Amino acid sequence: MPKKIAVIGAGAWGTALAAHAARIDHEVMIWGREPDVVRDINERAENRLFLEGVALPKTLRASTVPAEVLASAEIVILVPPSAFLRNVAALVAEHVSKTARIVIASKGIDERTLGLMTDVTAEAMPDHDAASMCALSGPSFAREVAAGLPTDVVVASKSAEAVLEVASALHTPMFRVYTSRDPIGVEVGGAMKNVLAIAAGACDGLGLGLNARAALITRGLSEMARLGIALGGDPLTFMGLSGVGDLILTSTGALSRNRSLGMKVAEGVSAGKYLAEQRTVAEGYLTARAAWRLAQKLGVDVPITEQVYYVLHEDRPLLEAMKLLLTRAQKDELWGLPGTGDGPR
Numbered sequence: 315m316p317k318k319i320a321v322i323g324a325g326a327w328g329t330a331l332a333a334h335a336a337r338i339d340h341e342v343m344i345w346g347r348e349p350d351v352v353r354d355i356n357e358r359a360e361n362r363l364f365l366e367g368v369a370l371p372k373t374l375r376a377s378t379v380p381a382e383v384l385a386s387a388e389i390v391i392l393v394p395p396s397a398f399l400r401n402v403a404a405l406v407a408e409h410v411s412k413t414a415r416i417v418i419a420s421k422g423i424d425e426r427t428l429g430l431m432t433d434v435t436a437e438a439m440p441d442h443d444a445a446s447m448c449a450l451s452g453p454s455f456a457r458e459v460a461a462g463l464p465t466d467v468v469v470a471s472k473s474a475e476a477v478l479e480v481a482s483a484l485h486t487p488m489f490r491v492y493t494s495r496d497p498i499g500v501e502v503g504g505a506m507k508n509v510l511a512i513a514a515g516a517c518d519g520l521g522l523g524l525n526a527r528a529a530l531i532t533r534g535l536s537e538m539a540r541l542g543i544a545l546g547g548d549p550l551t552f553m554g555l556s557g558v559g560d561l562i563l564t565s566t567g568a569l570s571r572n573r574s575l576g577m578k579v580a581e582g583v584s585a586g587k588y589l590a591e592q593r594t595v596a597e598g599y600l601t602a603r604a605a606w607r608l609a610q611k612l613g614v615d616v617p618i619t620e621q622v623y624y625v626l627h628e629d630r631p632l633l634e635a636m637k638l639l640l641t642r643a644q645k646d647e648l649w650g651l652p653g654t655g656d657g658p659r
């Protein structure tokens with residue numbers, strides 16, 4: 315049954331999700347910050363600033379006015395870059411019906427509180443039931459979703475009712491929506507893969523080879539799982555779409571901004587300078603710092619994230635970071651994972 319859906323954030327991902335929902339006959343309105351983007355969507359059925367060249371459904375409407383976008387919305391999808399989620403959620407909170415399902419599609423870790431995106435949203439929307447908030451994640455380049463190519467994602471929430479309602483509303487053969495009751499695991503995967511993709515891009519940029527990249531992705535998966543488990547996530551979630559699935563996509567796909575950032579760093583370009591020239595976000599840059607702090611707070615070993623943090627934010631030379639990773643002590647492969655003990659087996 316068609317629903318009224320509000321998408322908050324008209325970057326590439328918000329636009330792609332809104333286009334998908336509008337194509338399957340939901341009544342969709344998208345909130346954009348930039349008047350030019352809103353005008354473009356309404357008048358040309360295109361978002362030239364963030365998703366140039368993709369034809370959007372003419373039924374998709376856009377506005378810069380939160381009250382207009384959110385009026386009687388049954389599902390609200392929040393999708394600004396993670397650094398702006400708190401402000402954006404607070405901006406729209408008073409216009410969202412208490413019974414609306416809240417879905418967060420932003421990926422990151424809050425720099426101030428070190429909380430996940432559902433935690434940030436729950437704080438910014440105190441009138442909404444925190445336990446029924448949903449996280450949407452998985453291997454999904456916006457451009458491919460907008461083009462209607464087959465994509466699988468996962469929607470996770472502690473509330474079975476919420477997750478089923480949201481997943482059923484968005485699921486189609488070309489946009490398969492799996493369900494999960496582990497929002498922590500799903501969110502940690504979505505945040506950490508961006509950091510690990512920077513490392514994978516740097517690895518490729520340095521020409522270290524495909525063996526090295528596969529090793530980096532796999533060891534990255536281990537540290538993603540260690541951090542997620544320490545926060546209470548289910549170890550098996552990291553085998554899923556939001557874990558290994560998104561990690562593979564972001565670490566190997568040419569459309570990945572985080573991977574591109576890593577490749578630029580390998581060329582000797584300053585990350586800060588490169589990002590300042592981009593209109594779009596590479597979430598892994600800020601997430602590296604938040605994830606490193608979170609891991610230190612929890613006492614979790616995240617060696618790749620640690621090196622990404624030091625290279626991006628503390629000017630550690632990339633070759634020194636690489637050497638530090640390669641000269642770590644030999645250990646059991648499953649070290650630090652549940653049931654394996656902490657030392658060599």
Ligand SMILES: NC(=O)c1ccc[n+]([C@@H]2O[C@H](COP(=O)([O-])OP(=O)(O)OC[C@H]3O[C@@H](n4cnc5c(N)ncnc54)[C@H](O)[C@@H]3O)[C@@H](O)[C@H]2O)c1
Nearest residue numbers: 324325326327328347394395396398420421455456594595
């Ligand atoms: N692009 C993708 O393929 C993709 C896929 C899955 C998830 N995501 C996630 O979706 C989220 C949004 O990414 P995106 O790719 O759509 O963004 P984007 O880089 O395409 O666009 C940037 C967005 O930032 C917004 N913005 C800039 N300054 C702002 C401010 N001060 N306050 C609020 N908003 C501001 C802009 O309005 C725009 O919507 C991120 O967390 C990202 O990790 C992206």
